[in-house]
Amino acid sequence: MTLVLISPHVQEAPIRTAPPLLELAHVSKAFPARRRFGLRRAVVRAVDDVSLSVGPGECVGLIGESGCGKTTLGRLALRLIEPTSGTIRFGGADLSSLDQDALAALRPRMQIVFQDPYSSLNPRKTVEQIVGLPLAVHARLPRTQRRERVIEALDWVGLGSGASHRYPHQFSGGQRQRIGIARALITRPALVVCDEPVSALDVSVQAQILALLRRLRREFGLAYLFISHDIAVVAHLAERIAVMYLGGMVESGPARELIAAPRHPYTQALLSAVPRLHAAPATRLAGDPPSPLAPPSGCAFHTRCPVAMPICRSIRPRLVTDATGHEVACHLHDPSPA
Amino acid sequence: MIPLLSIRALRVRFPTPAGPVDAVNSVDLDVFPGECLGVVGESGSGKSATFLATLGLLPSATIRTDGIVWKGRDIDPDALRGREIALTLQNALTALNPALRIGTQIEETLAAHGQGGKRRDRAIALLRRVGIPDPTRRLHAYPHELSGGMRQRAMIAVALACAPHLLIADEPTTALDVTVQAQVLDLLRALRAEHGMSLVLITHNLAVAAGNCDRIAVMYAGEIVETGPAARVLTAPRHPYTIGLLRSHPSLDEPEAPLLPIPGRIPDPGAWPSGCRFAPRCSRHVAACDAPQTLRAVPDGAVRCCQAGTA
Numbered sequence: 306m307t308l309v310l311i312s313p314h315v316q317e318a319p320i321r322t323a324p325p326l327l328e329l330a331h332v333s334k335a336f337p338a339r340r341r342f343g344l345r346r347a348v349v350r351a352v353d354d355v356s357l358s359v360g361p362g363e364c365v366g367l368i369g370e371s372g373c374g375k376t377t378l379g380r381l382a383l384r385l386i387e388p389t390s391g392t393i394r395f396g397g398a399d400l401s402s403l404d405q406d407a408l409a410a411l412r413p414r415m416q417i418v419f420q421d422p423y424s425s426l427n428p429r430k431t432v433e434q435i436v437g438l439p440l441a442v443h444a445r446l447p448r449t450q451r452r453e454r455v456i457e458a459l460d461w462v463g464l465g466s467g468a469s470h471r472y473p474h475q476f477s478g479g480q481r482q483r484i485g486i487a488r489a490l491i492t493r494p495a496l497v498v499c500d501e502p503v504s505a506l507d508v509s510v511q512a513q514i515l516a517l518l519r520r521l522r523r524e525f526g527l528a529y530l531f532i533s534h535d536i537a538v539v540a541h542l543a544e545r546i547a548v549m550y551l552g553g554m555v556e557s558g559p560a561r562e563l564i565a566a567p568r569h570p571y572t573q574a575l576l577s578a579v580p581r582l583h584a585a586p587a588t589r590l591a592g593d594p595p596s597p598l599a600p601p602s603g604c605a606f607h608t609r610c611p612v613a614m615p616i617c618r619s620i621r622p623r624l625v626t627d628a629t630g631h632e633v634a635c636h637l638h639d640p641s642p643a
Numbered sequence: 644m645i646p647l648l649s650i651r652a653l654r655v656r657f658p659t660p661a662g663p664v665d666a667v668n669s670v671d672l673d674v675f676p677g678e679c680l681g682v683v684g685e686s687g688s689g690k691s692a693t694f695l696a697t698l699g700l701l702p703s704a705t706i707r708t709d710g711i712v713w714k715g716r717d718i719d720p721d722a723l724r725g726r727e728i729a730l731t732l733q734n735a736l737t738a739l740n741p742a743l744r745i746g747t748q749i750e751e752t753l754a755a756h757g758q759g760g761k762r763r764d765r766a767i768a769l770l771r772r773v774g775i776p777d778p779t780r781r782l783h784a785y786p787h788e789l790s791g792g793m794r795q796r797a798m799i800a801v802a803l804a805c806a807p808h809l810l811i812a813d814e815p816t817t818a819l820d821v822t823v824q825a826q827v828l829d830l831l832r833a834l835r836a837e838h839g840m841s842l843v844l845i846t847h848n849l850a851v852a853a854g855n856c857d858r859i860a861v862m863y864a865g866e867i868v869e870t871g872p873a874a875r876v877l878t879a880p881r882h883p884y885t886i887g888l889l890r891s892h893p894s895l896d897e898p899e900a901p902l903l904p905i906p907g908r909i910p911d912p913g914a915w916p917s918g919c920r921f922a923p924r925c926s927r928h929v930a931a932c933d934a935p936q937t938l939r940a941v942p943d944g945a946v947r948c949c950q951a952g953t954a
Binding site: 370477479507508509510511512513515516534536538560564574576577578579580581582584589590591592593594 | 686791822823829849850851854877878895896898903906
């Protein structure tokens with residue numbers, strides 16, 4: 306296995322030279338959705354032709370509203386679900402071509418932290434069993450060694466060894482999320498998909514978990530695909546941010562630049578809608594996102610876009626990349642419209 | 644100015660299998676005509692329980708007060724609820740009746756408060772006012788047929804049915820996507836401006852309170868720890884908990900600013916410390932903190948901390 310060497314300090318690296326750790330190319334996922342009364346078959350294009358890469362040790366934030374496909378993309382990245390089309394490469398290996406054994410050998414290198422710290426931990430298992438399970442599956446270590454590794458992983462996340470014999474219900478939401486993080490880290494992964502890891506937590510606890518995720522990343526050189534609807538949280542952690550709308554990627558680029566000068570009208574609207582502590586509210590989008598069952602033609606955002614042009618109704622904009630790696634799918638930013 | 648609503652020394656005690664638990668301790672609050680009061684706190688701080696108790700909506704709890712006064716008179720929650728004071732809840736899907744059409748639920752509210760006449764027309768006007776497109780058709784929709792944002796609007800329409808003087812909105816935007824959240828907050832702001840209605844905005848999100856409220860009350864562990872004009876509380880917070888909350892809040896204006904989390908966590912209700920309830924997590928803890936703290940009036944607000952204003 307040629308896994309990329311990881312340097313612990315890659316906080317500021319907008320232009321990568323190392324090959325990506327995770328690379329999704331033109332990935333699509335369609336789910337069958339039965340129309341009411343089962344008469345007509347329809348598909349939901351949950352993820353539609355999305356390309357995204359995460360470098361070793363890099364944190365890429367994925368933002369968008371409910372139903373935009375960000376969670377599906379996270380699951381696809383780990384091949385927890387099968388893509389309809391497109392390729393997913395991890396550490397150079399094409400995940401879709403791997404057989405079960407080869408995939409299982411890669412799994413310890415890619416882990417996931419879930420949103421809900423309540424439903425993602427088995428209530429009938431002790432913390433030791435929960436955190437040690439990935440080792441039991443992947444490493445087949447004897448129990449005594451497993452126990453040591455569990456206690457070590459609990460220590461990384463700020464839980465004492467006394468936690469290992471207790472059950473999830475004996476912990477608060479923040480502590481449970483620490484257990485979930487320990488479970489993800491025990492196999493020493495290179496990539497952790499964090500799917501809304503702090504969304505269920507109170508602000509003061511959220512700040513604790515964000516600080517923990519930051520520290521662990523620095524210590525272990527972890528790469529994160531950090532999925533969240535909370536843009537301020539993503540901006541706090543990520544070096545690059547990708548924005549999804551109705552299954553498609555509308556913009557991605559260096560975090561600082563994307564937050565300070567968003568290019569896509571949707572990103573602009575999304576950022577201006579975020580409540581701020583010390584700023585007046587700005588422009589607003591009208592309406593709800595359209596149903597993914599019947600996405601609009603052309604640019605999926607044209608029905609809500611304040612600057613839509615006739616071309617936006619008919620032709621889907623392509624992603625245009627500039628020299629800094631900032632990509633945007635918008636006819637306004639395409640120098641040579643089709 | 645005479646407050647619209649005054650709550651004095653409100654205490655709420657819930658019976659639990661493990662014995663009674665004090666969820667709210669000695670809360671004093673005033674809501675003035677036309678103002679928006681933000682009540683900010685984390686889960687378990689007692690912010691919702693305070694207002695549910697005020698409205699008489701906690702039948703199982705023991706509620707004691709030194710008085711709840713509405714427009715200068717002692718309150719009869721049953722007479723005011725729905726007519727002069729309305730409430731919207733966080734989860735519109737559970738707050739609305741899933742088996743009744745939206746229109747029926749609005750007309751029901753109008754009928755319950757003795758409003759005759761063309762209730763259907765009034766319901767359509769209300770749905771239109773809260774920004775529900777095609778209101779004549781939506782009248783016949785069931786709650787599950789609406790999106791999250793539309794459901795929250797429908798619930799606001801029910802709450803507005805009798806043109807209340809005070810709307811208590813409990814986490815009105817928490818379950819919503821950010822662009823829809825902004826729309827609902829805009830709607831609440833517009834309704835307040837139109838009708839001179841007062842608004843109590845209960846939220847865990849300081850930034851939501853920042854953009855919408857005139858005054859903010861911060862709650863922690865069943866007590867109010869700080870009140871004051873919103874701008875002052877956000878820019879010059881006095882209570883260490885408020886300071887910690889602001890430092891825990893990732894900001895889009897300064898995304899790279901480090902977060903300084905508050906150590907530890909809120910104690911469980913019923914296991915409150917005997918002195919200052921924030922003391923075990925406070926970096927400025929001194930011996931005096933071991934005694935119970937009172938909410939002291941300070942210039943532009945009040946604070947429950949023995950050191951506030953001294954440092």
